[in-house]
Amino acid sequence: DVKVTQSSRYLVKRTGEKVFLECVQDMDHENMFWYRQDPGLGLRLIYFSYDVKMKEKGDIPEGYSVSREKKERFSLILESASTNQTSMYLCASTLIWGGASVYGYTFGSGTRLTVV
Amino acid sequence: DQQVKQNSPSLSVQEGRISILNCDYTNSMFDYFLWYKKYPAEGPTFLISISSIKDKNEDGRFTVFLNKSAKHLSLHIVPSQPGDSAVYFCAGSSGSRLTFGEGTQLTVNP
Numbered sequence: 001d002v003k004v005t006q007s008s009r010y011l012v013k014r015t016g017e018k019v020f021l022e023c024v025q026d027m028d029h030e031n032m033f034w035y036r037q038d039p040g041l042g043l044r045l046i047y048f049s050y051d052v053k054m055k056e057k058g059d060i061p062e063g064y065s066v067s068r069e070k071k072e073r074f075s076l077i078l079e080s081a082s083t084n085q086t087s088m089y090l091c092a093s094t095l096i097w098g099g100a101s102v103y104g105y106t107f108g109s110g111t112r113l114t115v116v
Numbered sequence: 117d118q119q120v121k122q123n124s125p126s127l128s129v130q131e132g133r134i135s136i137l138n139c140d141y142t143n144s145m146f147d148y149f150l151w152y153k154k155y156p157a158e159g160p161t162f163l164i165s166i167s168s169i170k171d172k173n174e175d176g177r178f179t180v181f182l183n184k185s186a187k188h189l190s191l192h193i194v195p196s197q198p199g200d201s202a203v204y205f206c207a208g209s210s211g212s213r214l215t216f217g218e219g220t221q222l223t224v225n226p
Contacts, residue, residue, distance in 0.1 A: 042205060
């Protein structure tokens with residue numbers, strides 16, 4: 001089974017800090033995604049990447065950036081954390097473009113980020 | 117623009133009965149629809165999908181129905197079990213990009 005690992009389950013950061021959320025997958029998947037989950041809003045796409053060094057904005061990219069230097073690792077960066085970025089962050093991957101339609105994404109367990 | 121909408125935040129059913137979770141969408145370009153299940157402190161897990169050219173897909177206790185003219189899909193769970201208690205998300209697929217609804221909390225009472 002493919003595994004998607006997020007480095008931290010819980011994080012508490014101060015307003016204005018630069019925050020790195022790390023995600024690693026172990027099955028050579030091409031596509032990786034970052035979502036945030038908020039009550040009443042579901043999962044919203046922040047950024048995704050379909051290849052090393054490639055990135056695309058999702059629906060809510062403001063205040064975030066990403067890095068994909070290696071195929072297995074996709075990092076989400078909060079340049080200057082704010083309280084409205086307090087959320088559950090979920091990383092996901094899928095093998096090929098279009099594959100998610102049939103096989104779905106594999107998600108990590110999530111990182112609960114609190115910005116104080 | 118909420119392309120995928122789940123209007124019921126919660127649903128409670130008795131063990132052994134049918135659970136019906138509903139989802140509406142606006143984007144006619146979705147080629148697949150998927151359902152995910154999420155337990156607290158875990159990532160969502162893929163449950164079942166349906167192609168936009170089909171109207172029904174069944175996998176064990178789970179059946180998804182698609183009504184394209186109404187832009188509506190539903191997930192039926194029969195019989196419901198206490199272990200099915202979770203948040204269920206529907207999603208529309210375009211390429212490998214998924215757009216999720218808000219989620220419905222299903223509670224199955226013993």
